[in-house]
Amino acid sequence: MPSLPLNEMNSRAREIFRLVVEGYLDSGQPVGSKALATADGINLSPASIRSVLADLERLGLLAAPHTSAGRMPTESGLRLFVDGMMQVAEPSQAERIAIERELARPGPVEDALAKTSAMLSSLSACAGVVMVPAREPSLSQMSLVPLGNGRALAVLVGEDGAVENRVLELPPGTDASALEQAGNYISAQMAGRTLAEAVAAVKRELADERASLDAAARDLVERGLAVWTEDAARRPVLIVRGQANLLDETAIEDLERVRSLIDDIERSEQVAALLASARDADSARIFIGSENKLFSLSGSSVIASPYRDREGRVIGVVGVIGPTRLNYARLVPMVDFTARSLGRSLGRFTGAG
Incomplete structure (x- = not known):
């Protein structure tokens, strides 16, 4: 079912929808009406909140995983939130310093790419991926x-x-x-x-x-x-680090999904093809769940951003792969910042530009 445009939702529905999505992304758990009733700015009874939640569920934006459980966003709901409501949080100074310091270390280009993938994995608690630029030496x-x-x-x-x-x-x-x-x-x-x-x-x-x-x-x-x-x-075109991060505390409840995701990541050619579709983007692209066929079964998301040489030519793509319950507001600008830093770093290497 197509999502309702944000401008057609009243302010009460928008605020409740936002709180459900943010609560789910933060905890990984469905958000119930009682929790929403205690939120700042929500002056509604649990019964009124349940009525709004039911409306949002009928619109295909929320879903109830179990009877009498709270609500969680559907993929359509996540897409609506990411495109129209999300307030991004720029990387902290400490994160920016850590990224740039790691990429400034001397060493061959392969080391810089591997370090980028590992660093993104560590900062995001996801799998970090870097699509290696095609090397075309004379x-x-x-x-x-x-x-x-x-x-x-x-x-x-x-x-x-x-x-x-x-x-x-x-x-x-x-x-x-x-x-x-x-x-x-x-x-x-x-x-x-x-x-x-x-x-x-x-x-x-x-x-x-x-x-x-x-x-x-x-x-x-x-x-x-x-x-x-x-x-x-x-030749392999991907450097992947941090698959173990996908086995988080919520994975025990959903081992089949995690197994499917790790199997998907092993299909390096298909992952590379997905990342390549982000090459023409001006900044990070977000693929949520079944929006891409590769991760449709595992219900996973990808945030990917192209990195460029000193002349502005795209030479590769960097990103993270994880569950749809990602902190998009934090990770989107982090992936973008990493892509820019990596492009500057590769400018030091012969043949990178």
């Missing part, structure tokens, strides 16, 4: 070294001196001259280019029959590039 050369038994070692050298290698299966009868020819050709195409740019250039030349290669060398070129592009596609 390349220098590629060599194909015979290993025997129908295999060769494909060695990729970056302009920054980084060296990586992969084992390549060779077609029967491949000789050393074909390996050398293929390696020389790929190196010529790769010099000063990223892997993606080199692959595109080679594909164009091969399609146009402009490459001066014999059939064996051509086959090796295609195999050599394929092993690298496939490898890049399989």
Whole structure:
């Protein structure tokens, strides 16, 4: 059922709705009419409050998990609250200092990303996630070294001196001259280019029959590039820390949901796809429960914000994953602040921008 717009709710209904949502987010428990009757500014009897709660339940904004229990917000109610009523609380000075101090520590970029994920997990009591930026270093050369038994070692050298290698299966009868020819050709195409740019250039030349290669060398070129592009596609793109935080005091009552959530987080490609949908956002995006298919069964929420390099280009996404009972008002600005701090921190690393 579609939610009633806030401007169509009277002030009494809005205030009771706000108190129920805030009470539930704070305690994780349904909020009853007796508790609401003692709240400041609510001059209504429990019977009158129950009448308002029933109206909000009919609108699909609240739900009663058990007979005679209090009310808790539905996903539609949470969305209405987050979009129209929430008053965000900026990170405290201590939190800001802790985030910036941690990211200012020297070390490789991978350490900065891992620390960011762990820090968000610690500050939020959720699982912290960072989508790792795609690393596109410029390349220098590629060599194909015979290993025997129908295999060769494909060695990729970056302009920054980084060296990586992969084992390549060779077609029967491949000789050393074909390996050398293929390696020389790929190196010529790769010099000063990223892997993606080199692959595109080679594909164009091969399609146009402009490459001066014999059939064996051509086959090796295609195999050599394929092993690298496939490898890049399989590399993990997420750093996740703090899954244990999801096993909080309320998890005992809902172990199946927590198990489902942890299983969902293990599906790194799908989590990365969800985070990627926040890349174009100006600030944090909030995904509540079934609004995303991945976490629909576990009833979980994601707060994600893109982080940018010094030129303002989006290079990744950072966020938290937890139950729908999150302190959105605190965590949304915290995720945004962390994203900005991480972007500035990565500006220190070569290739981050």
